[in-house]
Amino acid sequence: MPDGPDFLDGLLATWAAEAPGINVDALGAVTRIRRLATYLERGVDKALAPLGMTLWQLEVLAFLLQAPRSGLQVTQLLPAALLSPAAMTNRLDRLQEAGWIDRIPDPEDRRATRIRLTRTGRAMTKKALQVRSDAAVAVLAALSPGQRAKLAPLLRGILRGLCESECATIASEASTSNY
Amino acid sequence: MPDGPDFLDGLLATWAAEAPGINVDALGAVTRIRRLATYLERGVDKALAPLGMTLWQLEVLAFLLQAPRSGLQVTQLLPAALLSPAAMTNRLDRLQEAGWIDRIPDPEDRRATRIRLTRTGRAMTKKALQVRSDAAVAVLAALSPGQRAKLAPLLRGILRGLCESECATIASEASTSNY
């Protein structure tokens, strides 16, 4: 496989010429990761459309799949979603309208609400996860089995570094804010 | 490096138990890529804040760095940004208010507008690219040199596959739409 230049290579060369101090490899990697994420998001949304679901909805539902029968508090959903409390409230409103989740008052803390999957929500989530999985398999078919095996450790390694630095700085600055 | 389980491993196990047909490795890879992109975006925005710039602004400016002196049409900026024309018009409005780009009538096509970096816009873009590069280097420091060398071909491979399938389907469906 010759693997000629892609959309970024020309740009990177220009950038290197204009700003000589930059690291072309690093800049190329993060730019491609961002672009990849955009493509993946659009592809999955397209695949989920027949189920009447979007990716941001599935993200919440899929996390709720591992909740205890009593449900989870809104606050407990935030770190997994990397979302503000306001955004989560909005998502839950839509999911409740769709009939996929229930809000029930927390018996142990009257400030809180417990979020639970409904029966249909649970079934839809399983179907949607299957769709998402199939889409992911199709995308990764572009890589050889050996390449696919290399991918996971790399992603894990970068994420680990980010969670220790980035999340730490977020946490330290989060005196009032919360996510 | 033992590399214990991260935020996703527990969820993946739950999903596999509830929906036996899913591919855990594929689902894990695409989920981590998305999360990685979110972290990267937030980190860069934080690093760019002192310059009064955001990542979405830099994306447009950096692409304009390789434009000819006569500038580029709005339409020519779209494929690189993966954006709707309406969104690009909005971005250009903000960039023009900031004094970083100029809109000049296209001398050869009176429907079109040419977009060009201003003098200060060009200088700001170079500074911002340096900031973005430094941030990227810091993030990728979590990987060994050998791992970093493996990363680029993998990303390139997946993107290539997506551009041929996803972009193709987008193009074929884009009878009226345009991006």
Add this chain to the structure above:
DNA sequence: GAAGATTGAAGGCTCAATCTTG
């Protein structure tokens, strides 16, 4: 009629302010 660019409505996000309860 098609293409380049813009506008307005609606959706989802962040931030700051609010209300209730611990």
Add this chain to the structure above:
DNA sequence: CAAGATTGAGCCTTCAATCTTC
């Protein structure tokens, strides 16, 4: 006063409609 959750304002995005020019 701090924490859980919600609300409203402002920003950026998409989609559909519009206006001008080819």
